[in-house]
Amino acid sequence: MAHLSYFSPALANQRSSKVSVGPAESWSSDLSRDSCEYYQTEIFGLLPSSQAHRRLHAETLADDQDQSLLDRVSWNPSVPLRDLPVCLQDKRDIRERQPLQRCSIGYWDSWRRSQQKTRRRLKEHVGGAVSGLLPWRHTLHKIEGDCSYASIQSYELNLCTKLEYPIKHLRIKHCFHPGIVLKQPSMFESAAESGQRVDTKPRASRQQLPRVPLRDLPVCLQDKRDIRERQPLQRCSIGYWDSWRRSQQKTRRRLKEHVGGAVSGLLPWRHTLHKIEGQFGVGVKAYFVFLRYLLCLNLLYCVIIAGSVLTPTLVFAQNSSTHGSLGFQNFSFKDFFVGSGVLESSPVFHSFYTRGSLDLDCLNTPILFLLGMFSVLFLSIIMVVRRTVVGYKHSWLTGNRFNSNLSYKVFCGWDFCIQNPQAASLKQNFVRNELRMDLEEQTFQQRVQQRSLRHWVQLIFLRILLNVLVLVLLGSSFILIHFAIQTSQTKCENHWTLCLMLEYLPPITMTTVNYILPHVFSKISEFEDYSLTIQLNLTLIRSIFLKLASLGIYLFFFINAQESPEQHKCRENAFGKEMYKLTIFNLLECFFNAFCVAYPRMLLVERFPSSKLAQLLGKKQFEISFNVLDLVNSQTVTWVGVFYCPLLPAINTIRLLLLFYVKKFTVVRCSVPAQRMFRTASSSVLFHFMLLLGLFMAVVTLVVNINRFDQGGCGPFEGNRTVFTVTSVCIKTLPDPVQSTISYISSEAFAFTLILAEVVILTSYVSRGRANRKAIERLKDMLVMCSSDKRFLVKQHSTIMRRQQRTR
């Protein structure tokens, strides 16, 4: 082949005088890097990337891997034939080949594709008709012809410079850091050998070296020392400003690390969580981390409420008889559970916080109460939204949440924190099961593609039936709760324990329903013939709906109930009492679950492993999702009740503290790790979103309640001094400009402008995202081309080398 003789050393020697004789150096041809002479060589025409448009006529293809490129360019059925850059005859050939593929597609897909085609044609017709109506087409066409060349050129230049950067990366396949090319293609040579090569790099990249902190370089310690020794030699060329700035950055970074270390040292239970992580994996640890986060949140609420609500009331209290110690003699055990008696007039409930002696226009106890409560809710909104958004960004980066991504499961599959041999073999089991499940899901998807029409109809019918069953179950549970609430409102004449049970009937019903139904839902979803991930998420969504809706019905009932006026003089207190009962019952339930259900079950399985019951039940698995749902539920209850039971966050804090130790006992002593690996990133988004939903529900309930309790019976807003009058009195005392600003901000015009501005900003972000995605696709195609070029050149090179050795 004549064109290959260009690269033989003899010919190269003739052309240039500075080429040395050795085989490795024969590659340093006289083609200068800056000029584009290599585009004019013969071999350029043979490269796969130059041949790509001509490949469609090829009878035989040399490489199997080039076949895939061919397939991508020409066989993609969703690309319309007009968009292919080939001649007419090739388009006819492709169109003939297309029907052969269609049988493996499926009726649904082909129908959808024909619909897309019809829609596209219709759009083109309409577009053509509209542009025919536009005036001045001919004039604009003439103007464009004169002025467009310059704009096209500049656009192309921009695109070239943008795409040049990634090409530089591709040229050196094993380069691992853009700022330092200390090691050339043979990757793991020691620094001493490659030290000389640093000097051959152009000046620009050498100056880039010191910008990276030494710690971030992936080389061994001795190499880092060598680099650091070289750095002061370069520093004289940097300048005092840069070195001062860099030392400032270093100090700032170290300070941040110190503060971060101090803060994380304050967090409790680090050692326990580390042990749990080693034994049970990252998912269970995530649950406990979430619990700790809620604990800190509730503690923060306690501080805020103590400062803004409790302290003013205690300090500026009027000595009225209602705060007397009438209760201490009559304290009974029942009061603790129901919230009556002495607790009713204690700081726990709303009625304690009367308007004290602090009675200025804009600084009185009601205003402080309002400020405290609203700051609690506002803080919650900010923190929960922030956590949801951060988690959502992460899971968006991982791509489709519901599809399996095998590469990162394999690359990130091993948890290096595991120290226990049993935990290690357990983890190996998980990984194997997870990989097998994903492979099965893939074959499942392929099976789905091949479902016949009759099968589809049967399946849809079955799914509708099961969904109706789910709705029936939900409806019946709601009716049950409603019935329980109604029964609990009746006055009870029996022994105080039975009365207690009657009062607690709604929470008992709700908890039982919330415990049983999710398991029923997970069983039902097995019959619906979805893939495993979709099954899990469907069960989760149904359980979320169940929990929030049952709480919602509970609240709804109270909002609509007609109570007799003498029974509940203080309706706010009644509402607060219900929330208090729910919280207390949550705590009791968790104790009960741990000591009366999980522990005996574990004992049974351990002592009598061969009995039928033990084999039926098996060891309890710690189900992370359902436990997190419980946490979210209880936090929602706290948010709903904080306005009417201001010490509820404090009670919740104590409850969470006890819950931590009880759950730790359950996990460590009574459970085995779950068989299915928990994807922390993707499901945590769902949990934070649920938290957000709960918060939203709490805010709505609060607003409705404030409207409802117009004539308050007790507490800081009793009588004529409702929430609205108190705030309006305060606003009227402010100066005029402030008043007009406030009235403008709360008007509809401002809200409308705000929404419009947000829509415009959102549109710009979305269009930028779309443009970036297109650029990514183009870059990926370029990568494939460059890689096939490289393979071609490497093959030619080895052929030449072999020929040279043979001729010697």
Next chain:
Amino acid sequence: MGGTSSKLPKDLLSEYQELTFLTKQEILMAHKIFSELQDRENGLYSSRVSMEKILTLPELKSNPFRKRICHVFSTSDMKDGSLSFEDFLDLLSAFSDSATLEIKSHYAFRIFDFDDDGTLDARDLEKLVNSLTGETDDTRLTGEEMRQLISNILEESDIDKDGTVNLSEFQHVISRSPDFVSSFKIVL
């Protein structure tokens, strides 16, 4: 250096703090553990600890990649996986929780590259999957499953379609998973 010096000189300590991601307490703890490993060796005080001794550490004992980790971080000329104290610090620094994602992904790539050729080809991937699932016959994936898995991995992560996963492609896959940093961690 004579005898078994159980204290680390101050300037070395500050240098290690600057060049690694470890805090002072972590470096001192590492020094203590490394000295214990050295003392357990029968024989003279040698500055390198053999791979077998390193593998007795509880953090590495149950790790299927323990031998690869030792080989990657070892700077010994004999390529036997023995670690000096500085190699040990490099190891802990790369696995600490303040190390950056780039460092971790770089070292993870080197650990998974079983034949040290700079790319992950199908053989490397097969060995990787076998380490993850267990080496015994009944815990391995079947040949058919392995083939399907490897073709899926290459399809997803091999962007330039050359049949191997190079470092940039590996880092691209890793950067999309936020759990990597928390699972690629060894804390003494």
